[in-house]
Amino acid sequence: MSTALDNGARAAADHPFRDRLLDGLASSINERGYRDTTVADIVRDARTSKRTFYEQFASKEECLIELLRRNNDNLIASIVAAVDPETDWRAQVRQAVTAYVDYISARQAITLTWIREAPALGAVAHPLHRTAMEHLTDMLVELTANPGFRRAGLAPVSRPLALIILGGLRELTALLVEDGHDLRGIIEPAITASEAVLGGR
Structure with missing residues (x-):
């Protein structure tokens, strides 16, 4: 399960009760799903009070947005940490895709x-989605600028192509998660598509 403290540098700067509440929301989502989670569930799992909750968050939705923001930051950090920038670019693609699948597999409820709940929040969640995709795009551009890609004569991927790769990966993830399939089924199609786009420019 993802925890607020997974992202140590950012979490250290935040109020400790905020971290506990985010962990409480994550725990409740794992147990009963977001839609059936109440603020009472969150504070019970966090072992704190509603008063403390509302000192940190205006609503359950605001708490969810912060949890998803941290989750996305941690996903990016996990992928970057898994990739060896000196190795062959194809090996890097496999490392990145495998790290992505390992991360989301351990956090399927989140x-x-x-996939299901954040879009239903409407305009309030739009900045979260946009920022997440911008950061993921930044990550992909930076990874494809490393020595392994340069040795292969490959320029950094353009932002539009990076977005196409990420959008396809997100849709495939949504399909498998919603249908309850093994998420490792993402790995080979994602590697094949990524290599075709990154190596065929």
Whole structure:
């Protein structure tokens, strides 16, 4: 399960009760899903009070947005940490895709909430989605600028192509998560598509 403290640098700067509440929301999502989670469930799992909750968050929705923002930051950090920038670019693609699948597989309830519930929040969640895709795009551009890609004569991927790769990966993830399939089924199609786009420019 993802925890607020997974992202140590950012979490250290935040109020400790905020971290506990985010962990409480994550725990409740794993147990009963976001839609059936109440503020009472969150504070019970966090072992704190409603008063403390509302000192940190205006609503359950605001708490969810912060949880998903941190989850996305941690996903990016996990992928970057898994990739060896000196190795062959194809090996890097496999490392990145595998790290992505490992991360979301360990957090399927949060992933499902991101796919199903976040869009239902409407305009309030739009900045979260936009920022997440911008950061993921930045990550992909930076990874494809490393020594392994340069040695292969490959320029950094353009932002539009990076977005196409990420959008396809997100849709495939949504399909498998919603249908309850093994998420490792993402790995080979994602590697094949990524290599075709990155190597065929």
